[in-house]
Amino acid sequence: MGDKGSFLLPDAASTLAGEVDALFWFVTWTSAIIFAAVIVAKVYFMARYRRKDDTEVPEPVKESKWLEATWIVVPTILVLIVFTWGFDVFVKLNTAPPDSYQITVRGGQWTWEFQYDEGASSFTEMYVPVGRPIKLNMSSSDVLHSFFVPAFRIKHDVIPDRYTSVWFEATKLGEYQIFCTEYCGTEHSTMLAKVVVVSEEDFATWLAENSTDLPPAELGQQLFAQCAVCHSVDGSAGIGPSLQGLAGSDRALADGSTVLANDDYLRQSILDPASQVAEGFQPIMPAGYAGMSAKQIDGLIAYIKTLE
């Protein structure tokens, strides 16, 4: 297949691209064969049964139940095969390995920003190491965007005030195009960036050279000083619940329901605390934190995640 990609598909540079492509070719070839058969039959009938005499009226054809059953059953089997196969690959595309290296991606009119836990950040190029699963935690600062890397066969919408994610593991060094694929205004078509896949050593060097900002978790720890008045980080109860071991746990709420304490939960608990009160506590947390910047919230979430 080479660097230029195959006859139709673009370059394939992730672990799952090959699986998507195999499915793509299976569907394409199966469709092409059936399509060709239909067209051949059509052209043959057009020629063979061409009207010769204007008074001719053909006899009706007795319909064959077996034939009808065939062209219902065979396509049904075929679509169930591609459905199941597509489902299988879809699950893989949606399940990031737990040891993935995480990068925060923020889409905004009309740039992509990439933030690293070590404190590096960049706009036009996302540096990633080859051969390591990478999970992107994405959100938008304005309207909908969509993060698309053709060479990795991944795409996902990027939504304001909500976290979505994609993951990939690059298999080849090189630069790969990032497109925005959800219309976002005047400069939608220039909201581009590149994934730069480099070796582990080069990645480490790049990170070290570019980590000039405070890493998000450290920023979060600083900000947490005001939270610590009510929330402990060691499991002891305060005015509010302790945040130790909170991230990723199942959380019992005062209304009797249970939710997964994922990024969205944490974010909403900071911005709109009364909307989901932990069991055994009063809704007394002030709503005044809604004015925090996206970066500060990301920092707090990153810090809370370190409280294992």
Place this chain on the structure above:
Amino acid sequence: MTESPTGTVNYLNHDKSIKSWLLTLDHKRIGIMYLIAVSLAFLAGGVLAMLVRVELMAPEEILMGADAYNQTFTLHAVLMIFAFIIPAVPAVMGNFALPIQIGAKDVAFPRLNLASFYIYLIGAVVALSALLVGRVDGGWTFYTPYSTSIGDGILFITLGVFIMGFSSILTGLNFIVTVHKMRAPGMTWNRLPLFIWSIYSTAIVQVLATPVIGITVLLLFLEKVLQIGIFDPALGGDPVLFQHFFWFYSHPAVYVMILPAFGIVSDLMGTFSRHRVSGYRFVALSSVAIAFLGCLVWGHHMFVSGQSAVSSVIFSLLTFLIGIPTGVKVINWVSTMYRGSVQLKTPMLYAISFLFLFSIGGFTGIMLGVLAIDIHLHDTYFVVAHFHYVMMGGNVIAALGGLHYWWPKMTGKDFNEPLGKIAAVLVFLGFNMTFIPQFIMGIQGMPRRYYTYLPEFQSYHLWSTYGSWVLAAGLFLIAGYLLHSLFKGKKAGLNTWGALTLEWTHTTTPPDHHNFHELPVVRRGAYDYHLARHLFENGSEVSEVAHASE
């Protein structure tokens, strides 16, 4: 009977005043007025498409800047979908042919029918007035929060869509009642032309699904005017909810666009094969089934939107299951020709062309339904090409077939058959040339709704634009010879194509003001040619009218 078989007094000339047209309650005249209106919408939408294609010949500016481009493709889509495709076949050909095909004097509610037309006009005017108010961009999908963040033009477009929706609902309601209550004696459900079955199914979708887009645009309207948080996250709303609402209507709307095409193609295959349409009952009932099940697959537009993975899986499965009856229909249409008597007149060329193009639309739809493949192809030119193969290769090609098929009956004039065939071939070639390059660049990753693009995509864009010129040439040729036929065309016969449906066998050409001189009594199915052998024996025109008057 004192009139000649071709009729001296007919629905076109019994009263020629402007007022008699504008206030007509005659379904045929309302159909003609719709024909003029949707043709203008198609022309305007088509010109915008040509502008888009020219601009895309290079990544740099050719005709317009990014903002103008973004508004051009948006207006192209809004006009084509809401002002052209949705009303085109039901309101033009449904209005003209449906009552005659079932042996009725008119639709059940003629005044409501006229009201639908004016509601449609008002809606179209309100939508277009957005142009005067301010920018509207982002495509016909109006995804929030972008759509609520731009100027007030969006309010007019959505209000226009809201109003046009009522036209669609009322037309659907009218047709459902007409088909149930006004069939002539002997016109049983099993004898109905498949065109009726498909328009009937379409009407069900119009009545069931259109209210949802009405509610959606109303909510959008309220959010923008009153700042109630429904879809905009800044106000506490949920942008993905809008997509659910939008596609809950807009996917069924795809069936409003394609089911009537199924009906036309069925009639054309039957007539020009002089044969019973293979699997008649399956084709008829599966259209009705699709009308209901089509309301349950909207989520396949949202596999990468952030909806839950479980929903995506269910929507993918349902999408495939709905695809099967459609595939079986294609096989039925092809096998209608088997041991038939096939005549390749212009309308039949469109039916044949439809089978080719719509099949490509269908297969590429299957690809998009596969979860893992859709992730790569979603929102690329592959999707653009796919829905043009379904909407234009399916609906518009079938509508052109229907227009040529009914033209002699509607106008009383024959069009130029050799030119008709040339145009049909030009449209077919131009269409493929326009959209096949779009499939390829989509697979390679070219996103849709892009004003500028990476240089490696330019050759595909160039081919696509050249193709659009061939396509336009074909369409202008059609407009030319059809208009010419109105003035210079040969007088049409009673039954131009030897069809067995009532508009051809039991009426004059053009039909009488009240359709029939006497109430038709139906004794055979719409495609029972073997039961009508005596009509074809002497090679003269096949008509019960001619036989009666002899």
